[in-house]
Amino acid sequence: MELRHLRYFVTVVEEQSITKAAEKLCIAQPPLSRQIQKLEEELGILLFERGSRPVRTTDAGQFFYQHAVQILTHTAQATSMAKRISSINMIIRIGYVSSLLYALLPQIIYLFRHNNPDIQVELIEYGTKDQIEALKLGKIDLGFGRLRISDPAIKRILLRKEKLKLAIHKNHHLTEYVHIGIYLSQIIDESIFSYPATQKPNFSTLIQSIFTELGLVPKNMIEVREIHMALGLVSSGEGVCIIPESASDIGMKNLVYIPILDMEAYSPISLAVRNMDQSPYLSKVLECVKQVFEEEGIAFQFEGYQGNTA
Structure with a gap:
């Protein structure tokens, strides 16, 4: 006995007509009649009184109808709950480097959560290098990082080349370049604070x-x-610091920022996933990246990704 047989039987009982039930079920009348007859043969009882108009159930048919309705109701509820539990348990673990919290990552994650309320997002701070191992071990599902790290097991999707800026004290002698920009060759004699003091490779590298x-x-x-210590030292009048453009929003006092003009002076922002990962959430995340980039007027070209974000 199949659930569809129960649905056929219940529909005939409720419509009191084979013809109307067939129309409602979008099947032809003869196959429906055969399915009802097959069900009676399997049960070994008559479910309907023969020749009655409208169609009426036998006493046994009425008893079977009540239980058939319960079975179908319980099945529908179980299916609904299973889907809800599956959605609730759908967790995406995203690794990130802390400096990206000053960039557009919070907007991207917020938009993803808004668009996918049934998916739970768990953010875990990992350096770019550590993200590679975390992906291989299944600790995270994707990672937002800044370094140019290659690994045969990992696919790296370049999202953006973020320009770098030079942070200086507002009374520093290089303030004359604030509006025109500066080349790195002009600062090699300066004391340059780099960060973080963690396992290499890192942003300092x-x-x-x-x-x-x-x-x-x-x-x-x-x-x-870390970056706050570097900028704090610069704010106190000691040396200079190179930061991603987005980090200039940290808003520490006494600092001004100079655009760095060298074409090579950028920090790659990339999304790393397992090389064979075809999970549907990847395209959903990239859709959010695309939307946020468009809203911010940032050109997007996802290098290393062949999927569709249209």
Whole structure:
């Protein structure tokens, strides 16, 4: 006995007509009659009085109808609850580097949550390098990072090349460049605070690699624990600091920011996922990235992604 047989039987009882039941079920009348006859044969009882107009159930048919309705109702409830439980338990774990909280990541995550209320989002702070291992071990499902790290097991989707800025004290002698911009070759004699003081590669490594790529050797690179410490030292009049453009919104006192003009001076913002991951939430996340970029007037070109975000 199949659930569809019960649905056929219940519909005939409620419509009191094979013809009307067939129309409601969108099937032809002869197949419906055969299914009802097959059900009677399987049960070994008559469910309907023969020749009655409108169709009437036998006593046994009426008893069976009441229980059939309960079975269908319970099945529908169980199906609904199972879907709800499945949705509630749908958790996406997203790794992120802390500096992206000053960029557009909060807007992207908020939009994703708004568009997908049945998906629970769990944010976990991981450095870009640590995100690679976390993805391999299944600790996270995707990661937003800044470094150019390659791994055969990981697919890296470049979302944006964020420009870098130089943070200086408002009375620093380089303030004349605030409106015209500056090249890194002009600051190699400065004391430059880099961060963070964590396992490499990290953002400090990225900055050093940019200098190296340009053939430059800064005379005094000072590594500190994290960005707030670096900017705090600059705010107190000690040295300068290179930061992502979005981090200038931190709003620490006494600081001004100079655009860095070198083409190589950017921080890549990328989304990392497992190489064979075809999960549907990936395209949903990229849709949110696209929408936020459009709202902010940022050009988007997802390098390394072949999916559809239209």
